[in-house]
Amino acid sequence: MEEKIRILLDTDAGDDIDDALAIALGLSSKEVEFVGITTVFKNTEDRARLVKKLVSDGGFDIPVYAGYCGGIKVPTDAYNGFPNQIKGNDGKFHMCQFTEDLLLPKYAPVNAEEGFEGASAVDFIIESCYKYGKELIVLAIGPFTNIAKVIEKDPDALNHAKKVVIMGGAFFTTFPEWNVLCDVDASDLLFSGAVKNLECVGLDVTWQTKLRPEEAEIMRNYKGKAYSEYASKLVRIWMERNKGAMPTLHDPLAFFYCICPDILEMEDMCVKVATQGEARGVTLNVSKWEAFHRRGMHSAQVKAAKKVDRERFLKEYLKRVFDCK
Numbered sequence: 001m002e003e004k005i006r007i008l009l010d011t012d013a014g015d016d017i018d019d020a021l022a023i024a025l026g027l028s029s030k031e032v033e034f035v036g037i038t039t040v041f042k043n044t045e046d047r048a049r050l051v052k053k054l055v056s057d058g059g060f061d062i063p064v065y066a067g068y069c070g071g072i073k074v075p076t077d078a079y080n081g082f083p084n085q086i087k088g089n090d091g092k093f094h095m096c097q098f099t100e101d102l103l104l105p106k107y108a109p110v111n112a113e114e115g116f117e118g119a120s121a122v123d124f125i126i127e128s129c130y131k132y133g134k135e136l137i138v139l140a141i142g143p144f145t146n147i148a149k150v151i152e153k154d155p156d157a158l159n160h161a162k163k164v165v166i167m168g169g170a171f172f173t174t175f176p177e178w179n180v181l182c183d184v185d186a187s188d189l190l191f192s193g194a195v196k197n198l199e200c201v202g203l204d205v206t207w208q209t210k211l212r213p214e215e216a217e218i219m220r221n222y223k224g225k226a227y228s229e230y231a232s233k234l235v236r237i238w239m240e241r242n243k244g245a246m247p248t249l250h251d252p253l254a255f256f257y258c259i260c261p262d263i264l265e266m267e268d269m270c271v272k273v274a275t276q277g278e279a280r281g282v283t284l285n286v287s288k289w290e291a292f293h294r295r296g297m298h299s300a301q302v303k304a305a306k307k308v309d310r311e312r313f314l315k316e317y318l319k320r321v322f323d324c325k
């Protein structure tokens, strides 16, 4: 039997469209087994409900946990400040892809009663690292608050997994990437050297996966598998609420890298996150900063994505998720 790629996914599904598209890629890939899915950033219960609908309506039984709303040092408002947020019937703000049906009891996460502290989600990540060891890839495609909470609670847990793959940062350009920026203190801990097996899929490569209009049309008009139809509906909602913007497949590319590592060319480097001033949230390649290393400031040895075969990735993505020939 073909060996499964076990994935524990940590996601901020619900704002940008690419998280749902990444989960749909996992569901479409026979070599992937989801160990579980945790959500992060602001209203993590809404996010978990969207994920639960995507997987359970698709016929998959995958544990979904609502994680920490963040940040690890500066509190975040769970009910306000979403990109393109909308107002629900309850008068509160919700994430861009929110629809009222998500509030149905059947879409509640495992730890629905817990609030936004996310302790069960953090424990679930830690337990999975020990349970599956080198068979597990922890894939983080949202802000890094849950991951930082894992490091704080058990600094060695993530090192028991095969690797930690993130969508985040920019390593060959200078740019404060969203996932790093949303919780800079958490990102600083992630890039402190505590995680020894960190591989980063940053904006340098993911920017190249912005859809062409004809690719977006395929996604918007899909009929077939239940979860891909729901992903298609979310693409329509997202494009409408983002005034026709084109989706970019940041998170699906990071997911596909877990399945097919040769889609990206990686480079070893030493990275630190800038935490102050105008550069706050920028991931800096400090490999050659000798004075910096002499001062003993913390940084992480990582693999960072440098090049992508964009056409091969898009072709494979549309084939797997949207049944294109």
Ligand SMILES: [Ca+2]
Binding pocket: 011, 012, 013, 016, 018, 019, 141, 142, 251
């Ligand atoms: Ca994301």
